[in-house]
Amino acid sequence: MTAPPVAPMISCRDVHKRFATKASTTFVALGGVTLDIAAGEFITVLGPSGCGKSTLLNMIAGFDSPTSGDLLVDGAAVTGPSPDKGVVFQEFALFPWLSVRRNIAYGLRERKVGKAEQRRIVDGMLELVGLQQVADHYPHQLSGGMKQRVSLARVLAIEPKILLLDEPFGALDEQRRMQLQDDLLRIWEQQRKTAVFVTHSIEEAVVLGDRVVVMAAQPGRIRTVIDIDLPRPRDRTSDEFNALRRTVTDALWS
Amino acid sequence: MSNQTATREPQRQRTRPRALRSARSRIRLEYLAVPVLLVAAWEVAVVSGAIDARSVPAPHTVVQTWWTWVAGSDAGSADPYSGTWFASVFASAQRVVLGFLIASAAGTAVGLLIGWSRPARVLLQPVIDILRPIPTTAWVPFAVVFFGIQPSASVFLIALGCFPPIVLNATAGALATPKVLVSAALMLGTTKRRALWRVALPSALPSILTGLRVGLALAWVLVIVSEMVAVKSGLGFSLWDAYYFGRMDVIVVAMFTVGVLGYLSDKALGLVSKPVLRWAP
Numbered sequence: 001m002t003a004p005p006v007a008p009m010i011s012c013r014d015v016h017k018r019f020a021t022k023a024s025t026t027f028v029a030l031g032g033v034t035l036d037i038a039a040g041e042f043i044t045v046l047g048p049s050g051c052g053k054s055t056l057l058n059m060i061a062g063f064d065s066p067t068s069g070d071l072l073v074d075g076a077a078v079t080g081p082s083p084d085k086g087v088v089f090q091e092f093a094l095f096p097w098l099s100v101r102r103n104i105a106y107g108l109r110e111r112k113v114g115k116a117e118q119r120r121i122v123d124g125m126l127e128l129v130g131l132q133q134v135a136d137h138y139p140h141q142l143s144g145g146m147k148q149r150v151s152l153a154r155v156l157a158i159e160p161k162i163l164l165l166d167e168p169f170g171a172l173d174e175q176r177r178m179q180l181q182d183d184l185l186r187i188w189e190q191q192r193k194t195a196v197f198v199t200h201s202i203e204e205a206v207v208l209g210d211r212v213v214v215m216a217a218q219p220g221r222i223r224t225v226i227d228i229d230l231p232r233p234r235d236r237t238s239d240e241f242n243a244l245r246r247t248v249t250d251a252l253w254s
Numbered sequence: 255m256s257n258q259t260a261t262r263e264p265q266r267q268r269t270r271p272r273a274l275r276s277a278r279s280r281i282r283l284e285y286l287a288v289p290v291l292l293v294a295a296w297e298v299a300v301v302s303g304a305i306d307a308r309s310v311p312a313p314h315t316v317v318q319t320w321w322t323w324v325a326g327s328d329a330g331s332a333d334p335y336s337g338t339w340f341a342s343v344f345a346s347a348q349r350v351v352l353g354f355l356i357a358s359a360a361g362t363a364v365g366l367l368i369g370w371s372r373p374a375r376v377l378l379q380p381v382i383d384i385l386r387p388i389p390t391t392a393w394v395p396f397a398v399v400f401f402g403i404q405p406s407a408s409v410f411l412i413a414l415g416c417f418p419p420i421v422l423n424a425t426a427g428a429l430a431t432p433k434v435l436v437s438a439a440l441m442l443g444t445t446k447r448r449a450l451w452r453v454a455l456p457s458a459l460p461s462i463l464t465g466l467r468v469g470l471a472l473a474w475v476l477v478i479v480s481e482m483v484a485v486k487s488g489l490g491f492s493l494w495d496a497y498y499f500g501r502m503d504v505i506v507v508a509m510f511t512v513g514v515l516g517y518l519s520d521k522a523l524g525l526v527s528k529p530v531l532r533w534a535p
Contacts, residue, residue, distance in 0.1 A: 063437055081440040093438040097456040097533045107442035140535035158442060 007075055008036035009162060009194040010060060015069035017055050017220075029055045031219030032069070040192045044199055044209030046252065052220025053198045054166055060196065061087045061164050074161055083107055086160030086193075090167040092147040094139040100150050101126070101135045107158035125153035128187060145176040152184070156191070163188075163195040169204070178236075181207055185232055202252065206245050207234055214251045224251045311503040316510070319503040335492065335504055339511070346481065346488040347515065349405060350473045353412025357469055361417045362462055365424020369431075370454050382421060390415035390476055398484045408480035408488070415476040416469035423465025427458025460534055463527045470523055474516040 017030040030052040037043050045053045058064040059071055062081040071078045073085060081087075094103050104125050108118045126132045129149040139147055148168055155163065165184075169177040181204060188195060199205050205212045209228050216223040226248055230240055293313050299305045300312035311319070319335075326336030364382075367374040390411060401407035431454045439453045440446065481490025489508050496504035 061437075061441065063440075081437065083441065083443040085441065087438070087441045089434055089438065091432075091434050093432075093434040095435060095438075095453070095456070096535075097459070099533075106439075110443035138533040140533070154442070 006038065008072075009039040009041070009074055010035075010037040010196065011070070011072040012036075012056070012060075013070040013072075015056070015059065015066045015071055017052065017059065017064070018067045028219035030066075031221050033220070033222055035213065035222060035225075037194060037196065039194050042188060042195045042197070042208060042210045043213060044197045044205040044211075045213045045215060046199060046202065046205040046248065047215030047220075047223075048217055048252075049200065050220070051215040051217040053215050055220065057087075057164050057166050057196060057198050060162075061085050083111070083158045084161040086155035086158065086163050088148070088151050088155055088163070088165040088168045090170050092139070092144075092151050094147055094150055094154070096139050099136050099138055100131060100142070103139070103150055104154045104157050106154060111158065121157050125157050128156070129153045129183070143176075144172050145180060148172070148180060149183070152187070156187070161194065163193045165195065165197045167198055167200065170200070177204070182233065184208070189232070202245055202248050203236065206241065206248055207236060212248055214248060223254070226251060309502060311506055315503050316506050320507045320510075323504065323507060335496075335501075338492075342487065342489050342492050342508075343511065343515065345405070345485075346477050346490065346512075349408045349412060349480075349485075349488065350470075350477050350515075350519070353409045353476070354416055354470055354473045356409070356413040357416035357420055357473075358466055360413075361420030361465065361469070362424045365421040365462070365465075366428045366450065366454055366458060368421070369425040369428025369458070370450050382418070386418045390472075391479055394480065394483050397480070401484070403484060403486060405485055405487070407484040408477060411480040411484070412473045412476045415472050419468040419472065420462070420465040423461045423468070424458060427461030428454045430461065431457040460531055463523075463531065466527075467520065467523060470519055471516060474512055474519070478512060 012033050012035045015030055015033045016028070018026045018028050021027050033052075033056060045056065047053045055064065059066055060073065060078065062078045062085060065071075065078075078085075095106065098106065101122055104122045105118050108121060113121070122135075123132075126135055129152060131146060131149055131153070134142060134146060139150070142150070151168070169180050172180065185208065197205075197208055199208075206228055212226045212228060214223045214226065215221065226244070228244055230238075230244065234241055296310075297313045300307050300310060307315070320339075322333055323335045323337070323339040326333060364378060368378050368382075369375075393411060393414060397407040397411050401410060435453050435457060436449050439449050444452050477488065478490035478493065481488040482494040485491060489512055493505055493508040496502075496508065
């Protein structure tokens with residue numbers, strides 16, 4: 001195996017994760033995952049439920065640790081959650097007691113960024129995700145799509161090295177989902193953050209990713225990795241797109 | 255951008271208050287109908303002699319007594335209660351506030367800790383589980399012996415009685431903190447220790463406030479009980495003292511006084527918690 005010219009931003013080396021279950025047996029959530037993700041790459045992880053795709057993401061985020069194997073982000077072993085690994089959760093995970101503005105400023109406040117600077121960054125983020133009008137609303141006053149925009153803005157505000165998204169649009173309807181996919185791509189094109197996006201939607205995986213990592217269950221493992229060479233923005237109805245969708249679908253069901 | 259329905263909602267609410275307020279005051283008057291009828295029936299029953307005025311004072315007597323108790327001159331008056339109402343109210347209210355504050359601080363802190371950290375739960379939960387089933391009233395003799403016939407005995411009993419509902423609700427609130435919010439906070443740079451303040455406390459606030467409300471109601475129960483036995487001042491003492499002297503009118507006034515104070519303190523707590531809970535759906 002030849003060494004990559006540039007060190008990968010995220011590196012998984014033979015990562016295993018086992019959970020003890022009640023009947024003193026172990027459940028193998030991940031049975032050896034090896035994957036390198038380059039800086040600035042957009043990776044989508046696709047697989048059926050139970051394939052360990054969320055477990056993998058949680059371990060990269062530092063919420064969980066591998067039973068064995070190595071997990072490196074920017075060359076350093078992952079030891080726990082930190083602001084250089086931004087996470088967007090499926091459940092939005094906004095602080096309900098903070099306004100939109102203060103939710104976005106949360107990480108900046110923890111980092112003790114000055115008030116004026118906080119304001120400048122938050123204003124920029126509000127504009128980026130198009131939520132200026134609801135800046136002083138509380139999360140319960142927002143629609144699901146708006147909540148996820150706030151969640152994205154909150155993470156981008158702290159300028160993480162990598163962006164981890166765990167089925168972020170899973171709870172949204174189809175139309176809103178497509179809209180947010182386009183917005184996410186627009187933002188990603190501007191910032192070029194390394195992104196790992198977990199999804200169970202084939203179309204979403206193909207629309208967003210530079211590469212689609214197709215996973216299989218029992219034990220959770222990578223089945224194959226498919227390059228998506230289509231230029232963005234991608235036409236969801238083009239022949240090339242559908243051909244790739246078929247390839248990915250076949251890989252998923254093989 | 256995508257949808258602006260959420261922006262419109264609060265604006266609509268902003269234009270409404272005036273109409274709402276007049277509607278609300280009209281409703282308030284209707285609410286008074288049955289109480290007024292009951293008082294009228296009570297007055298008629300006593301004045302007509304259907305009820306013996308020596309066992310149940312008429313409403314007008316109650317009002318008179320109240321007035322004398324509040325505003326009468328205490329020097330050389332025939333009525334020993336004359337002009338002492340404020341002193342009694344102040345004594346009782348002081349004990350309630352003090353006992354309640356102690357219980358609130360301790361109960362919230364202990365409850366959050368129990369709900370947040372396993373070691374704290376292991377250490378503290380058994381103590382609470384053992385002490386909680388003992389009725390606070392059963393502590394009265396102990397408190398009298400330990401503190402003497404002193405206001406501190408009353409404050410102790412109030413704090414003790416308020417503590418369980420406050421601690422239970424704070425525990426439940428902290429336990430119900432969504433895990434994903436803790437994860438989000440850690441990811442955004444909050445340390446594990448700080449997450450208790452940053453996430454568990456605000457997340458538990460609605461539950462904590464419920465506990466405080468229950469606790470405050472209990473505080474008024476306990477101030478009366480404790481003053482009947484353990485202290486020689488306050489509304490509870492007046493109540494018991496009036497019983498010995500057969501002053502039914504004073505008893506009724508004291509009862510209503512406690513009721514009004516309990517109502518007002520609950521409303522005050524509600525007002526304080528309103529801005530805190532503006533974010534709750």
